[in-house]
Amino acid sequence: MNCRELCGACCIMPSISSSIPGMPNGKPGGTPCIHLTAQYQCGIFTSPDRPKVCDGFKAEKLVCGNNQYEALIILGQLEGVNGFSADVSTLQMYQNIEFVLNKVSQ
Ligand code: SF4
Numbered sequence: 001m002n003c004r005e006l007c008g009a010c011c012i013m014p015s016i017s018s019s020i021p022g023m024p025n026g027k028p029g030g031t032p033c034i035h036l037t038a039q040y041q042c043g044i045f046t047s048p049d050r051p052k053v054c055d056g057f058k059a060e061k062l063v064c065g066n067n068q069y070e071a072l073i074i075l076g077q078l079e080g081v082n083g084f085s086a087d088v089s090t091l092q093m094y095q096n097i098e099f100v101l102n103k104v105s106q
C-alpha cells in the first residue's frame with residue numbers, strides 16, 4: 001500500500017532508540033517525534049540527520065490499517081503503549097488517541 005496523507009502514526013507510536021535531532025536519546029513509544037508537523041509530515045524528511053530507522057518503516061496494511069486511528073491502535077498495541085491495550089474500552093481508546101494527537105507539534 002502507499003503511505004496515506006494525514007496519518008503519521010508511525011512517527012508517534014513506535015519507540016526509536018537512535019538519536020533524532022533535538023531528541024538525542026530517541027523517543028519512547030506513544031510520543032510524537034518533535035519533527036512530525038501538524039500536517040502529519042516529517043519536517044526533516046530530506047535531512048541526512050533523519051534516523052535510518054525512519055526510512056525502514058514501509059506502509060503495510062497489516063500495521064497501517066484503514067485510517068490514522070486504526071494505525072495508532074495497531075502500532076500502539078504492538079509497541080505496548082500504556083492505554084492502547086486490547087482491553088481498553090472504545091471510548092477510552094478514542095480519548096487516548098486524541099490525547100496523543102494533541103501532543104503533535106506542540
Ligand atoms: S502508519 Fe502507515 S500510512 Fe500512516 S504514516 Fe506511517 S506508513 Fe504511512
Ligand code: SF4
Pocket residue numbers: 010011012020033034035036037041042043044045050051054
Ligand atoms: S524523523 Fe521524521 S520520519 Fe522519523 S519519526 Fe520523526 S517525523 Fe517521523
